[in-house]
Amino acid sequence: MEPSIFIEQIREIVKPYAKNSDALATMNVSTDFINDLKINSANLVDVVLDVEEKYDIVIQNEEMERMLNVQAAMDIVTTKLKEK
Amino acid sequence: MSNRVVITGIGVVSPNGVGIPAFRKALQEGVSGIRHSQQLATMNFSCQIAGQPIITEDLLAEYFDELELKLLSSSGIIYGIMAGIQAWKDAGLTIRHKEEEPDWDSGTIFGTGTSGVDKFRESIYKLDEGQVRRLGSAVVPQTMASGVSAYLGGKLGLGNQITTNSSACTTGTEGLILAYERIKNGSAKRMLAGAASDSGPYIWGGFDALKVCTYKYNSEPEKGSRPMSASASGIVPGSGAGALLLESLEEALQRGANIYAEVVGGHINGGGQRNGGSMTAPNSYAVQRCIRSALADAKIKGDEVDVINGHLTATGKDAEEVRNWSEALDLKGNQFPYLNALKSMTGHCLAASGSIELVAAALQLKEGFIFPNVNCEDVHPEILSLIDKERIPQTLLYKSINLLAKASFGFGDVNACVILKRYLQP
Numbered sequence: 001m002e003p004s005i006f007i008e009q010i011r012e013i014v015k016p017y018a019k020n021s022d023a024l025a026t027m028n029v030s031t032d033f034i035n036d037l038k039i040n041s042a043n044l045v046d047v048v049l050d051v052e053e054k055y056d057i058v059i060q061n062e063e064m065e066r067m068l069n070v071q072a073a074m075d076i077v078t079t080k081l082k083e084k
Numbered sequence: 085m086s087n088r089v090v091i092t093g094i095g096v097v098s099p100n101g102v103g104i105p106a107f108r109k110a111l112q113e114g115v116s117g118i119r120h121s122q123q124l125a126t127m128n129f130s131c132q133i134a135g136q137p138i139i140t141e142d143l144l145a146e147y148f149d150e151l152e153l154k155l156l157s158s159s160g161i162i163y164g165i166m167a168g169i170q171a172w173k174d175a176g177l178t179i180r181h182k183e184e185e186p187d188w189d190s191g192t193i194f195g196t197g198t199s200g201v202d203k204f205r206e207s208i209y210k211l212d213e214g215q216v217r218r219l220g221s222a223v224v225p226q227t228m229a230s231g232v233s234a235y236l237g238g239k240l241g242l243g244n245q246i247t248t249n250s251s252a253c254t255t256g257t258e259g260l261i262l263a264y265e266r267i268k269n270g271s272a273k274r275m276l277a278g279a280a281s282d283s284g285p286y287i288w289g290g291f292d293a294l295k296v297c298t299y300k301y302n303s304e305p306e307k308g309s310r311p312m313s314a315s316a317s318g319i320v321p322g323s324g325a326g327a328l329l330l331e332s333l334e335e336a337l338q339r340g341a342n343i344y345a346e347v348v349g350g351h352i353n354g355g356g357q358r359n360g361g362s363m364t365a366p367n368s369y370a371v372q373r374c375i376r377s378a379l380a381d382a383k384i385k386g387d388e389v390d391v392i393n394g395h396l397t398a399t400g401k402d403a404e405e406v407r408n409w410s411e412a413l414d415l416k417g418n419q420f421p422y423l424n425a426l427k428s429m430t431g432h433c434l435a436a437s438g439s440i441e442l443v444a445a446a447l448q449l450k451e452g453f454i455f456p457n458v459n460c461e462d463v464h465p466e467i468l469s470l471i472d473k474e475r476i477p478q479t480l481l482y483k484s485i486n487l488l489a490k491a492s493f494g495f496g497d498v499n500a501c502v503i504l505k506r507y508l509q510p
Contacts, residue, residue, distance in 0.1 A: 016151040042221040049220055
């Protein structure tokens, strides 16, 4: 998947959870969900569920643990979509 | 240390009005919030009418951000937060920014019976399908009993005690007394006292099964809740929230706050499910003792009470309640105080009932009126053998009230009675 397309899609998903709207607007592959977007760590599980729903995939516990930034999310989703 | 305690803010999410202006209007005009429920009918409930606050999307947007709206599905918590924030703002208090210190002197006792029953239901379905991982982050805060006080603590930045009391239909009145005692003892300067109760079949079903709800008014919803009436045939289930901001008199005067009323005393007790009391019925001796103890705590005599805001649920127990008031106050006939039953307009809002009724009481004391009792044009003869019919006004009366007694009773044979007094401001 094109990074630019993925960034647009993930931006929509994390929008309700992101407390830093500037970081959301300038989001790139290195944007960190907690440190940059200021997403409450408890809400990361909700982000993962929304990502699963959007791409119709299942993300495992170990993958969830490292899904802390846009690059990691993109890698995980891309791999999962290829496996389908 | 013994502080005087006053009410300086009120908020309400009631079946017959959300927010004080709408609620006051409904109260004075005797407007019912009871409506037919297609959902209850489809689900084969005996009682297919209920009291549920009308919450529009615009209204929700005033209180909640996008994320909160996405995750919140517990109606009681939504009602509680709305009523709590209304009371806080009505008291003229500001909400601290996230970066500021918590307000160490302010806390909340915000009660509920069961919290988040709809969230529980969603979760149980997922769990039974082996989908525990799909529950998301919001199940614990919305299904823990203290969910409503926890959300309010965060919204308002409270740094004093943040807790939830639970004593069935006594909850709201009990919570106000607990908050009053905390301020009186000097442990807090301000406490938000309130209670909330969820809407819907999953909270009301148990009452339908107990056969305590009326099934005779499904085609005439507004006539269904009939406290003190000879044709009363059971409760109409309700829901919502009420909230009152209690504050030390000293603090209120210093801030130049508007004072609705003073809390001058109260008492909480139980009947031990003895002497006629049971899980579902009150021990009359304990009820009378609770009322007498509240009067003693307030240092007043029975004949000083101007208005009683009763529990009066529209079951066969209403006459027994009036008898208990009559004996506890030692007053009869035309000497009996005016008697008000708010449930005639809201239904029985269960854990939230005491708080919603106390909001009505605070408004009455401040503005000097007695709201009309609806649906009791045929007062029960047993009640008329105790007190005069004119003591149960059927139309709005403008009258200054000095002392008002409010009591709530609940399953588990528990009682609470509080005495409010008019506070004259220069």
